[in-house]
Amino acid sequence: MKKSTNHIFLFVFLFLGISVFSQDKKKFTNIDGVLAKINPNSKIDFWVLVYNNYGKNKEIKVSGTKQDYLPQFAGFNLRPGEESFYYIVSSVGGKIIYITDIRELKEFIGKIDNVEEAAISAVLDGYLIDEHFVDVAANYYEDKNNYYLDLGKVTSKECPYQKSHFTLTVNKATGVVSNVKENGTYIEVYTKNCKNNPRLLKIEKKEEPKDDPKKQPVKKRK
Incomplete structure (x- = not known):
């Protein structure tokens, strides 16, 4: 019984922790709004x-x-x-x-004064504020010392076109990115011209049906 109670307590603790964490995240609704927050030095x-x-x-x-x-x-x-x-x-x-x-x-x-400027600075270094996928690549949370930015990046323009998302830790005092965590791919787009398109490869690998000897035409006697 004690073991079961511990499991329930752990589950509730993790659930509450995830809920609090997700509530702390704020979204960059669009790029216009981010740029409008610039505070020139x-x-x-x-x-x-x-x-x-x-x-x-x-x-x-x-x-x-x-x-x-x-x-x-x-x-x-x-x-x-x-x-x-x-x-x-x-x-x-x-x-x-x-x-x-x-x-x-x-x-x-100039000097980074807010989270929007931190996001713009990251965009200038090759990341993107993905307005179409805000939950994975256009949001942030912060603590006393750092901003934590969830942003996207085009990681391949070849076949397939690919976007991945990252969490960047930006120091509030210096504006320096102290850590980058890759969270994986969230978009893969294959076109008809992609030779490595899984759908096309599956069709190519599909074996042709073998001839059934029972269905072969009977030779007529002369």
């Missing part, structure tokens, strides 16, 4: 985050008193495979500056 007059989707510009965030600026025709793409990009317009000492590539974005962010 340098003193600027204003800054505007613009999203260009198929040639149409949309202002996602305006901070400060906006001045006139020219629309840009190129920028940094945080959604692989989509015809879209972002750019930032800012003003420092009255001079308009356009931020259109990853290197410039990293300089604009």
Whole structure:
């Protein structure tokens, strides 16, 4: 009886632990919301985050008193495979500056001040905030010292196209990634052109039916 009670207690303890852990996780709902949380370290007059989707510009965030600026025709793409990009317009000492590539974005962010900037920094290093698979590759939790980011990564563009998800431990004080844990593949996409497509291999390996001697045509006597 005591052994059974211990098992029940252990199960309840594990269940509660998993429930608490899952409740602590928060989701990055979309990339727009993450970029809007940027807190530039340098003193600027204003800054505007613009999203260009198929040639149409949309202002996602305006901070400060906006001045006139020219629309840009190129920028940094945080959604692989989509015809879209972002750019930032800012003003420092009255001079308009356009931020259109990853290197410039990293300089604009500067020191990591929040979890959103930690996620952007990881994206600039090759990870992705996967808006279509938020539960596995676009969420986080934190403690006193670290952010723990669950992000995705394209690990193969060959056959099959593949995405894996990782947990990155980011130090709050320094912004340094101290640990990366791979959690496995969550997407595998095979196309008709993939020679290693399991479905095609199964068809190729399928043996042709052998001729049944009983069903062979009877030879006629001359």
